Amino acid sequence: MTVIPMGRAVAVLGADRLEVRDFPEVPPGPGDAVVDVAYGGVCGSDVHYWRRGEVGESVLVDPMVLGHEIVGTVAVAAADGSGPPAGAPVAVHPAQTCGECVRCREGRDNLCPHLRYLGSAARRPHTQGGFAERLLVPGHRLVPIPSGLDLCTAALAEPASVARHALARAESLAGGVAGRHVLVTGAGPIGLLVVALAHLGGAAEVTVTDLFAHPLRTARQVGATRTVVAGEELPTVDVAFESSGAPAAVATALGALRPGGTLVQVGQLPGQGVSVPLHLAVPRELTITGSSRFAGGMAATLTTIADHQALFRPIVSAEFPLDEAEDALVAASVPESSSKVLLQFGPG
Helix, strand or coil, X not given: CCCEXXXXXXXXXXXXXXXXXXXCXXXXXXXXXXEEEEEEECCHHHHHHHHHCEECCEECCCCEECCCEEEEEEEECCCCCCCCCCCCEEEECCEECCCCCHHXXXXXXXXXXXXXXXXXCCCCCCECXXXXXXXXXXXXXXXXXXXXXCHHHHCCHHHXXXXXXXXXXXXXXXXXXXXXXXXXXXXXXXXXXXXXXXXXXXXXXXXXXXXXXXXXXXXXXXXXXXXXXXXXXXXCEEXXXXXXXXXXXXXXXXXXXXXXXXXXXXXXXXXXCCCCCHHHHHHHXXXXXXXXXXXXXXXXXXXXXXXXXXXXXXXXXXXXXXXXXXXXXXXXXXXXXXXXXXXXXXXX
């Protein structure tokens, strides 16, 4: 079930230590496919591993290939027929789960206690990522990309699935976003994808707040009806999605919710020193929930992206070749001027 990087790959060795290394070719087993990687999206976690050598409680101990937002083309199909045929454009599902625990059986495999995610140091040995020229991948973890969807835009599949899961949390707890006033705090890639999906989901209004002008302009392109510079007055809203991971943004979201409103916390907060106005939860009867990665597959998300490519495409702000991997990580760490940054490994 392991994904194995092959060829040249982007490895992090420790804080501020990045290297393009050569990894050997590994012969596929009966259930394995070989994927020629086209693009890998740079996530905030990739930047944190590079800058700090850790993400929350996940501390880098050994060298690790980064990357969990991966699309490409099947070069060698799985011999047992468990995946798409050779030549098929695919997204790589980043999660390995047990499929047997209570959480997996109830359809919440994102909470599997045995979960491993591409490019994660949460366990040891670390789970190698997908920033490589080629990947050996279990066939069942390949998700076909719909015809007509270019690989560059399809590279949004994993973060868009994270955003889709956040909206599903709002659906289960608050009846969804249709006809509601939605607030999104933080217009990074996840926040922008929440904006686009809330717009497609029929939200009456979508207000977005951020510190910087560039992400707010992009938010307008993908469905925001109102943008507000962080710190300025906000309207009262029905549902808030906090995607920045900043305690101040959580406070902003809680303060903007109407009585009976719902907060979906998507951004990763610091492990300590967080102070937010939870006293608002009782008199207003607020519903507060977390949203972790995503449950299930990515096929429905890819279909949505394919059906609305023009809406999603502005979220991709830059592409860098493999040899400029460090420049890509630098660009992704500057929210004033970037949204989703992609590394290109092969033809798109």
